[in-house]
Amino acid sequence: MKTIQIQTEIPGPKSRALMQRREAAVPRGPYHATPIFAARSEGAVIEDVDGNRYLDFAGGIGCLNTGHRPPEVDSAIRAQLEKYLHLCFSVTPYEGYVAVAEKLNALAPGKFAKKTLLVNSGAEALENAVKIARAYTKRPAVIVFNDAFHGRTMMTLALTSKTHPYKSGFEPFPGDVYRIPYAYCYRCSYGLTYPSCKVACANALEDAFKRLVAPESVAAVIAEPVLGEGGFIAPPKEFFSTIESICRTHGILFVADEVQSGIARTGKYFAIEHYDVEPDLITSAKSLGGGLPLAAVTGRAEIMDAAGVGGLGGTFGGNPLSCASALAALDLIEKQGLLARSTQLGRKFAERAKSWQKTFSMIGDVRGLGGMCAIELVNDAASREPNAEATKKIAEFCYQHGLITITAGTYGNVMRILVPLVVTDEQFNEGLGVIESALAYVSSAVPHKQLATSNV
Numbered sequence: 302m303k304t305i306q307i308q309t310e311i312p313g314p315k316s317r318a319l320m321q322r323r324e325a326a327v328p329r330g331p332y333h334a335t336p337i338f339a340a341r342s343e344g345a346v347i348e349d350v351d352g353n354r355y356l357d358f359a360g361g362i363g364c365l366n367t368g369h370r371p372p373e374v375d376s377a378i379r380a381q382l383e384k385y386l387h388l389c390f391s392v393t394p395y396e397g398y399v400a401v402a403e404k405l406n407a408l409a410p411g412k413f414a415k416k417t418l419l420v421n422s423g424a425e426a427l428e429n430a431v432k433i434a435r436a437y438t439k440r441p442a443v444i445v446f447n448d449a450f451h452g453r454t455m456m457t458l459a460l461t462s463k464t465h466p467y468k469s470g471f472e473p474f475p476g477d478v479y480r481i482p483y484a485y486c487y488r489c490s491y492g493l494t495y496p497s498c499k500v501a502c503a504n505a506l507e508d509a510f511k512r513l514v515a516p517e518s519v520a521a522v523i524a525e526p527v528l529g530e531g532g533f534i535a536p537p538k539e540f541f542s543t544i545e546s547i548c549r550t551h552g553i554l555f556v557a558d559e560v561q562s563g564i565a566r567t568g569k570y571f572a573i574e575h576y577d578v579e580p581d582l583i584t585s586a587k588s589l590g591g592g593l594p595l596a597a598v599t600g601r602a603e604i605m606d607a608a609g610v611g612g613l614g615g616t617f618g619g620n621p622l623s624c625a626s627a628l629a630a631l632d633l634i635e636k637q638g639l640l641a642r643s644t645q646l647g648r649k650f651a652e653r654a655k656s657w658q659k660t661f662s663m664i665g666d667v668r669g670l671g672g673m674c675a676i677e678l679v680n681d682a683a684s685r686e687p688n689a690e691a692t693k694k695i696a697e698f699c700y701q702h703g704l705i706t707i708t709a710g711t712y713g714n715v716m717r718i719l720v721p722l723v724v725t726d727e728q729f730n731e732g733l734g735v736i737e738s739a740l741a742y743v744s745s746a747v748p749h750k751q752l753a754t755s756n757v
């Protein structure tokens with residue numbers, strides 16, 4: 302049976318009726334990538350309230366690396382339901398929290414003693430990473446990167462780069478946050494080319510100490526090992542080792558934000574492992590909870606202990622159901638070999654996308670790390686002008702033909718793949734087939750100046 306089954310127009314009548322209720326009851330702020338209301342989901346498939354079935358290449362924005370409701374996670378949640386729900390770790394501690402911390406301490410890179418704090422969301426993990434870094438270093442400032450996304454709370458909006466729709470109108474943000482270029486090689490801030498550039502962007506950190514903020518005032522440099530919302534950009538190998546070594550010289554902590562790139566997404570538990578760098582602190586969230594909300598800060602034990610008793614925590618942080626789900630999901634990654642599967646899916650995507658690039662001049666760049674992969678869409682290969690309009694149309698074509706995808710990028714012109722790693726080969730090929738049809742459809746509908754040539 303084919304996975305994709307469209308029985309009604311998209312959105313169908315039940316989805317349309319629910320959207321009317323949603324518009325009356327919920328503010329417009331939360332965005333929707335699709336106008337489809339879900340009825341149920343399993344593995345890499347979502348069924349909507351009108352009975353249409355879709356392949357899910359978005360995974361709830363990367364939260365479902367182990368798939369929708371895997372039976373093992375489902376059973377662990379049900380077993381926990383029989384015992385207790387909320388207790389609050391700060392009132393009556395429980396084993397699940399400690400077990401998740403032990404597991405993350407063991408999985409995070411670095412053969413040093415580590416500790417883990419559990420919280421509810423990615424943004425909350427970043428907030429806590431800043432608190433912990435300041436408590437340890439007794440310094441105020443934080444350095445972040447262009448095109449970074451770290452969340453929607455006030456501190457994390459200060460860390461986030463993109464102005465619209467995230468920051469505009471919500472100012473002022475907390476201060477002492479400084480920003481430098483990321484290794485976005487396709488659109489290099491310095492107009493240079495790798496490797497002859499000698500990662501000038503990483504060395505710009507030293508320059509920032511002269512022009513932006515004194516190094517002795519900097520608590521941490523925070524970076525996503527692969528930009529998530531910023532467009533799935535994986536820097537060259539030397540980028541992070543250079544940043545880490547400059548941080549070490551100045552007693553600055555290096556924090557890897559692995560909220561989107563972590564938990565098997567790139568073929569390793571943490572994307573920073575590809576760079577042989579051992580961050581002082583790592584934030585994780587999204588797929589950590591196996592579909593339930595859970596986030597973490599994992600780091601060197603002495604740094605994690607810098608905040609005093611009662612200085613960290615929160616009512617719901619590390620709730621028992623999320624911990625049970627996380628332990629089952631982490632187990633599943635190992636048992637089902639999802640690290641290798643992620644690498645394999647990334648390879649398949651790159652092969653197919655590079656073949657598209659020969660036909661469709663609107664594909665400017667094919668990139669990623671393992672199963673965290675993307676295409677960047679442009680007007681034509683020569684100008685590299687971002688093509689957000691085509692990207693939006695491709696995403697629309699996809700969901701109308703049974704494939705859920707999401708976009709990314711500062712210019713809104715990146716199509717990113719966050720498919721559950723449990724997707725079958727047949728399903729994955731089927732989804733890639735829909736993207737290919739979307740490219741063909743949009744290429745004929747959207748004029749471009751130049752026909753297919755290789756761009757790089």
Ligand SMILES: Cc1ncc(COP(=O)(O)O)c(C=O)c1O
Pocket residue numbers: 362422423424425427450451452453525529530558559560561562586587
């Ligand atoms: C790298 C990164 N950091 C932080 C966040 C914020 O996470 P949350 O939405 O759970 O607050 C996100 C969310 O997309 C993210 O991708």
